[in-house]
Amino acid sequence: MELTPYVESLRRELTTAAEVGGEDVRALADRLLQPLDAAVRLTLLEALSTAADEISAELAPGSVDVRLRSGSAAFVVTPPPAAPPAAAPGPVDVRMPLADGDDSAMVRINLRLPGNLKAMIEDAAAAGGLSVNAWIVRAAAAGLAGEARTAVRPAAQNPGQVSQTYTGWAR
Template sequence: MELDGYVDRLRSQFAAISDVAGEDVRDVAERLVTPLESTVRLVLLEALAAAADEITLDLAPGSVHVRLHGSDPEFVVATAPAVSTPEPPATPATTPPPDPDGPVARINFRPPEHLKSRIEEAAGRDGLSVNTWLSRTVAAALDQPAPGRPANERSRGGWFG
């Protein structure tokens, strides 16, 4: 997706507004528009990334990501893989099975850069989006008994659960 057309439209709008105001305003507007171009691009990219996040909520477990190709954004859509896997072992009767179509929640996760790279590599190897990979990995970890706990007792999450 090229942003040049949008940035040019904004530039022409500034020019049209400054023409009405007079010569002094036109000179100031011309001097301001060029430095604002990078800021406008950044704001547009942020809006596209926010839109991709909202779309991802509707696509879960698929996802949409915005990547830069040169200076232009590009959308990458990852759909949930259609892999037939054997049925997982039954969950204990006290825990209802997860609802794949259930509500989706957002968590702001900020791993160290080296861990983020490893997460992205692992998700790529599995052909999954980072979000899907993290969701599956966390679900699997929570289904494992915690060290020092009986095998029939699942982790309840949290530091003290």
């Protein structure tokens, strides 16, 4: 996407507006328009980047990026991965990985998801007759099983005690 036509359009509009003020204002506008060229291009790129971010949030897990090459902005669209072929319906046997002696310890995490991904998870959980939490636990366990992970984190130092970890921003 070539930005020059938009910059030139703004230049024409500013020149037209400056002509109303007389010769002094027109001369001042001519001196200001050249340095404003880079600022206008940067502002346009920021607007395009913000738009791409908003589109990416709706397209997740796909994305849209803005790239600058030779003074021209280009959009790079990464579509979401294709849905895997539908498997035969039925229960899936997923074994939950448990640490030694840690079969009842449960921990809580906060998870941030794009709105459309959350809706897809809710739909999948409902279709499977599961709660969202149970669906996410099974999906995580299945994903880890698919990676053949065998290492288990060490348990809390005191048996029966779950460690408390807090992360994030504070004011």
